[in-house]
Structures are given as C-alpha cells and as structure tokens.
Amino acid sequence: MECYEEDVRGLVRFLADSPTAFHAVEGFARLLEESGYRELPEREHWDIRPGGNYYTVRNGSSIAAFQVGSTLGDYSFKVAASHSDSPxxxxxxxxxxxxxxxxxxxxxxxxxxxxxxxxxxxxxxxxxxxxxxxxxxxxxxxxxxxxxxxxxxxxxxxxxxxxxxxxxxxxxxxxxxxxxxxxxxxxxxxxxxxxxxxxxxxxxxxxxxxxxxxRMQPSVWGKDGEFLSAPRLDDLQCAYTSFAGFLRGADDRAVNVFACFDNEEVGSNTKQGAGSTFLKDVLERINEGLGKTREELRRALASSFLVSCDNAHAVHPNHPEKTDQSNCVYMNEGIVIKSHAGQQYTSDAFSIAVWRGVCERAGVPVQFFANRSDMRGGSTLGNIAMSQVSMNAVDIGLAQLAMHSSYETAGVRDSEYMIRAVKAFFDSGICEYTLGR
Missing domain, CATH: 2.30.250.10 (Aminopeptidase i, Domain 2)
Known part of the structure; x- marks a missing residue:
C-alpha cells in the first residue's frame, strides 16, 4: 500500500509539473536519467547493446524509451504507447x-x-x-x-x-x-x-x-479519497502510469518500449505524432544496432504487441444515457478495453484475449467500452501508429469524467491497476501467445 500511495503522489507531482507536452517529456527524460537510461539523440550514431537501457526524444514533445533484453534470440517488441498533449x-x-x-x-x-x-x-x-x-x-x-x-x-x-x-x-x-x-x-x-x-x-x-x-492544482477527493481531479488527465494519467509499469518491468528475451507521442489531439499527423515514422524509426534502429537483419526485424514485429493507453469515458452520474447500456465503464473498477467496429480503436478478439490474460496474471480487473451505435466517439493513437509499423495491438484506458475539460476527474485506484498491468505486460513473454488455426 505504501508503494501505491507513493505512486499516487508521484502522479500528482507529474501532473502539476507538466503544463505542456514539452514539460511532460522533459519530466520523463529526467526520470529515465535517474533510473540509469542513456539518451540516444536521433542525429547521432546509436550504440546499442544487449542489457542496455536507452531513450530518444523527437521535437522535445515525444519520447521513446527502451530496455534491450540480455539474452535476445528470436526476439519481439513489447510497446506501451500514450500521448503527451491535451486540448x-x-x-x-x-x-x-x-x-x-x-x-x-x-x-x-x-x-x-x-x-x-x-x-x-x-x-x-x-x-x-x-x-x-x-x-x-x-x-x-x-x-x-x-x-x-x-x-x-x-x-x-x-x-x-x-x-x-x-x-x-x-x-x-x-x-x-x-x-x-x-x-x-x-x-x-x-x-x-x-x-x-x-x-x-x-x-x-x-x-x-x-x-x-x-493553474488549478490536482486534487484527491471524495468520501474515501477515491477520485483524482486535475488538468490534463487525458492522457497524462495513462502516460505516467504506463511509464511507471515500464520502469518496473523486465524481459531478457524481448525489447520493452515506452512511447509517448505528441499531437494526438489534432490527428497525430506530424513528425512527432503517432502517424509519423518515429516509432518505426526507433524499432528499425534498435534492430540495426543489434546487428540483426531486415528479415529478423519482420519476424520480430510479427510476434510483437502494442498496448495503446488512452483514457476512456466513464458513465456520467447525471447522464448515464450517453453511454452504451451494456459496454459502459466506471471509475475505480479496472482497466478499460476499448473496441469499435470501424476500427477507431485497434482492439480485436486476439489482442483482447492477450490483454485479458496479462491482467489476469496481474490480478487486475478489466472493463469493456464501446460507444453508443448512434453516437460518434473519439479515436486514439493505436490504429494510427499501426499504419506505420504493424503488430498486434489493443486499445485500453482508464475511466474518467469530463474528458477534454480543463479540469478532469478519474479514479485513484485505477492508477494502481494500470501500473500493475503494464508491469505484468513487460514481464511476460508475449511471443508465447500464439493464434491457433
């Protein structure tokens, strides 16, 4: 519990210190340096070695960090992605x-x-x-x-x-x-x-x-302190908690990657957005730095997995009619898996099954979200990123109220759930999951 309470305090500090995407990425870079990660500027040669921990920054507003396993053979990438910007x-x-x-x-x-x-x-x-x-x-x-x-x-x-x-x-x-x-x-x-x-x-x-x-400061409130309100919860809550899970996870057989993109709120089609070559460039340079071939990269991607982490709409207490009657979610009741028939979210049966297996291992509850069929919902970065580099992917998030308000509200307990689940994801051998015929 003490660790969990410190995580909440860390999230509150991070939210208060991150008024823009630039500040959020600077905060991540500082925490990575404190954890022993070495920066690899994009314009310089990358010296990558098994067992190393590295990060790179693009435009000052997007960041990718990665842990290279020490016993890589037939390896895979495990990626947790979020975004640094807010309306x-x-x-x-x-x-x-x-x-x-x-x-x-x-x-x-x-x-x-x-x-x-x-x-x-x-x-x-x-x-x-x-x-x-x-x-x-x-x-x-x-x-x-x-x-x-x-x-x-x-x-x-x-x-x-x-x-x-x-x-x-x-x-x-x-x-x-x-x-x-x-x-x-x-x-x-x-x-x-x-x-x-x-x-x-x-x-x-x-x-x-x-x-x-x-300028309003984050606030933990409610009968038992169960709610967190703050500016920029979408998507810094997911960004920070997935980052915390990334730092705690490890897999000697894989390359674990944390990515946080800018410009999701305006379509991701920038040099530092999820629609850019940023993630693709990073994965290709890792593969090259390890002395592996293009064939080995394609094989690695085929057994890789991306978790797109972006908050989801909780049922509004005053307007429950705004959400789907059976695929609706609540704060503090677990990680949200998001689906959409038109692929606004990238989840499918296989990726949902994999993520449910991860959460089961972590002892974390899951919920399922879908928009009402007569209402247009939002989109996120998962399917956009996959237009540049293809792998199995699932869209998840944490339930929140007042999305895109200047002061949003989410569940305190859900932050712990996300950290535990993402750590379990980075600890697990995703390539062991196979899609049988």
Whole structure:
C-alpha cells in the first residue's frame, strides 16, 4: 500500500509539473536519467547493446524509451504507447490585442477538441517552449510563467439570459483571455515576460510555442479519497502510469518500449505524432544496432504487441444515457478495453484475449467500452501508429469524467491497476501467445 500511495503522489507531482507536452517529456527524460537510461539523440550514431537501457526524444514533445533484453534470440517488441498533449489554446505569433484602449487580450486559437466553458473564470497562465539563439546556434528552452497571468471571463447572465440554454462558443470572440488593462507597452509583452523568465534578451528569442494552461492544482477527493481531479488527465494519467509499469518491468528475451507521442489531439499527423515514422524509426534502429537483419526485424514485429493507453469515458452520474447500456465503464473498477467496429480503436478478439490474460496474471480487473451505435466517439493513437509499423495491438484506458475539460476527474485506484498491468505486460513473454488455426 505504501508503494501505491507513493505512486499516487508521484502522479500528482507529474501532473502539476507538466503544463505542456514539452514539460511532460522533459519530466520523463529526467526520470529515465535517474533510473540509469542513456539518451540516444536521433542525429547521432546509436550504440546499442544487449542489457542496455536507452531513450530518444523527437521535437522535445515525444519520447521513446527502451530496455534491450540480455539474452535476445528470436526476439519481439513489447510497446506501451500514450500521448503527451491535451486540448488547450495556443498563442498566435503576435499575441497581444488591444480592446478600445481599456483592455489587452491574448490572441489564441484552439488546439484539439476543447470543452470551452470549462476554461472560463479560472486562473490561467502561459507555458511552452522558446527557441533561443545561443553560441551561434539555437537551443530549446522551456517556459512556464508560474503565476496567475490571464483569465477568460464569462458574459454575465444579465447580459445573456439564454446562456444556460446554449452551448456554442466562438473561439475568436468568446475564448480570448484577458491579459491586462489599457497600457502603452502591451505589444510584445508576452515575449518580454518569457525573456525575463528565461534570463535572456528579447531579441535572442527566435520562436515560441506557447499555450494556456489551467493553474488549478490536482486534487484527491471524495468520501474515501477515491477520485483524482486535475488538468490534463487525458492522457497524462495513462502516460505516467504506463511509464511507471515500464520502469518496473523486465524481459531478457524481448525489447520493452515506452512511447509517448505528441499531437494526438489534432490527428497525430506530424513528425512527432503517432502517424509519423518515429516509432518505426526507433524499432528499425534498435534492430540495426543489434546487428540483426531486415528479415529478423519482420519476424520480430510479427510476434510483437502494442498496448495503446488512452483514457476512456466513464458513465456520467447525471447522464448515464450517453453511454452504451451494456459496454459502459466506471471509475475505480479496472482497466478499460476499448473496441469499435470501424476500427477507431485497434482492439480485436486476439489482442483482447492477450490483454485479458496479462491482467489476469496481474490480478487486475478489466472493463469493456464501446460507444453508443448512434453516437460518434473519439479515436486514439493505436490504429494510427499501426499504419506505420504493424503488430498486434489493443486499445485500453482508464475511466474518467469530463474528458477534454480543463479540469478532469478519474479514479485513484485505477492508477494502481494500470501500473500493475503494464508491469505484468513487460514481464511476460508475449511471443508465447500464439493464434491457433
């Protein structure tokens, strides 16, 4: 129990320290370094040896870590994949907007599918990365303005009597955050604040990717402390817990891989997304680094397995009619296996059977989720990643409420379930599972 409670504290710290995908990946890299993993930059030669632990980062917002078994023969890959990004608002290059000389707003655009109302009337700030000129080149520096800096005010009900009956928001009108009162020096103010935060001159900043983030801290609550609420639970809860399971797992006969991709919320079709060659490149370079042939790589992939870890919709206590009547899930009742006839999720009978076997070994309960047949659901990264590199795959997650809200809710106990199941996955010999005819 003490280990479990420390896991929850670790998750809470990680959520609080990860306002953007860049910060989440930096956090994973730091934890990997502390655990003895060695970074292999993509632009350099990879010296890979049996028994070694390594990681690589792409774009500062996606990461892949891997453990190389010490007795590899006919080997396989076991992959747990998640995503580092969450819906938010990105600042435009020229961010400051003056309103009638009395207000200054920040000009933003939506990133991902946002539950807009949840961003209003709460303390927000700005975080991301800046590209700084240094020693004749460019260096990435993380930015986090660690103070309440902006707010998106609602329109008073006296000015919009039908506000509770409508739900449409215009992101260019309704969702711009208030930054300052009227002032003469507002243009370029965000850049000046970022430069001050980094301790550099404004003219040394050549590019920025900055986003709004919710300043509310994670909270464990409920009658017995059974719920966890925080920004960015989708998908940092799965990312962190699958990472923890990865660090604890080991299999001398396989290559265990943890992958966390950026840009899932906007389709994954970027150089660092699940639809990119990132995972494929990593697996191919591992195979080459071990001195194995293309034929051996194809054989390895044929016996490999990917677990796509992305949160799922729990039954809403006020609206149970929004979920399928028999394939619905609840917080704190186990890992969710997700299925979809149109393959929005990559699970099939074989991969579900394998994952159920893993969970049975770990003593972890499972639940099954499917969307209502008359409602369009979301998708995730599993089937997208498999368009680049093919292996058996299952889509799983943890049940949560208010997905894509700026402050989401999930079950505390489910975090323990995920860590235990993923550790069992990385401990097991997946290639021992065969599909009989």
């Amino acid at each position: 938010t608002f990105k600042l435009k290059e020229k961010a400051e907007l003056e309103v009638r000389g009395h207000y200054t707003q920040l000009n933003t655009e939506g990133y991902g599918s946002i539950l807009c109302s949840t961003w209003m009337d709460r303390p927000l700030s700005v975080a991301g990365r800046a590209i700084v000129r240094e020693d004749g080149g460019f260096r990435e520096r993380l930015v986090r303005i660690d103070r309440d800096m902006v707010l998106i005010p609602s329109v008073a009900i006296h000015m919009d009597r039908n506000v509770n009956e409508k739900s449409a928001f215009n992101k260019q009108v309704d969702m711009l955050p208030l930054f300052a009162g009227g002032a003469d020096d507002v243009q370029g103010a965000v850049r000046r604040i970022a430069a001050e935060e980094l301790g550099v001159r404004e003219e040394e900043i050549f590019g920025m990717d900055l986003y709004l983030y919710n």
